[in-house]
Amino acid sequence: MYKRLLWSALLVFAMVSVASGTAQAPEKLIFATGFGEVAFDHGAHQQRLVCTTCHHTGESVACATCHGEELDIPRITDSMHMQCKGCHKESGGPTNCRDCHKK
Numbered sequence: 001m002y003k004r005l006l007w008s009a010l011l012v013f014a015m016v017s018v019a020s021g022t023a024q025a026p027e028k029l030i031f032a033t034g035f036g037e038v039a040f041d042h043g044a045h046q047q048r049l050v051c052t053t054c055h056h057t058g059e060s061v062a063c064a065t066c067h068g069e070e071l072d073i074p075r076i077t078d079s080m081h082m083q084c085k086g087c088h089k090e091s092g093g094p095t096n097c098r099d100c101h102k103k
């Protein structure tokens with residue numbers, strides 16, 4: 001419940017930030033999925049990596065903005081899995097389903 005509230009608050013914050021043209025990099029993100037929530041420590045990742053490692057087009061907006069169903073690029077879940085797990089395999093981050101997806 002508290003995570004859901006946090007997620008809503010972050011969404012509202014992101015929308016307000018984008019609307020005012022001053023998008024702030026989030027500290028924590030929770031992705032609610034049917035397979036369990038994924039907590040993503042954006043702040044910790046961002047401290048070690050340049051933004052364009054993940055925001056590959058240089059635009060720090062939601063991945064689903066582009067990775068929708070229509071386009072000829074990976075859909076949202078695949079794009080996240082490829083990016084998150086791809087790097088973790090190379091750099092020693094978590095790769096097991098339940099390392100990321102908590103029930």
Ligand code: HEC
Nearest residue numbers: 014023024025026045046049050051054060061062063064
């Ligand atoms: C390890 C990968 C990674 C790095 C590095 C990273 N980000 Fe992100 N960032 C993400 C992901 C994943 C999201 C969530 C996108 C989504 O909800 O689809 C996100 C979300 C955001 C958002 C909110 C976008 C929105 O409206 O949903 C902003 C702003 C942002 N990042 C800025 C930054 C900035 C600035 C940096 C560099 C200082 C940075 N990020 C570095 C992965 C990363």
Ligand code: HEC
Nearest residue numbers: 054055056057059061062063065066073074079080082083
């Ligand atoms: C502004 C549009 C846009 C945004 C935002 C965006 N992508 Fe992409 N992404 C693309 C396009 C276009 C391609 C295909 C590029 C190519 O084939 O060279 C792509 C390709 C990819 C690929 C395939 C492998 C690769 O790196 O080329 C992955 C994985 C990926 N994106 C993950 C993400 C993630 C995760 C996010 C959010 C943090 C994100 N993308 C945000 C447009 C976007």
Ligand code: HEC
Nearest residue numbers: 038039040041044053054083084087088091092093094100
């Ligand atoms: C470019 C590399 C890279 C990308 C992309 C990346 N990570 Fe990581 N991540 C790491 C590394 C390295 C660690 C191990 C850090 C440590 O052990 O201190 C890590 C650790 C983690 C951890 C465990 C520690 C913690 O912060 O709770 C989680 C969960 C995690 N990543 C989630 C994600 C998710 C979700 C994504 C995609 C949205 C993602 N990561 C994308 C490099 C990356």
Ligand code: HEC
Nearest residue numbers: 031032033034035038076077080084085094095096097100
């Ligand atoms: C490094 C972290 C990480 C690992 C490991 C991981 N996932 Fe994910 N998974 C994510 C993220 C991030 C999303 C995207 C959430 C979103 O679309 O908002 C996701 C999305 C999903 C979804 C989509 C759920 C929905 O409601 O649309 C499923 C299903 C899923 N993962 C299953 C798995 C399975 C099965 C494994 C193991 C083989 C796995 N994941 C491993 C981070 C991870």
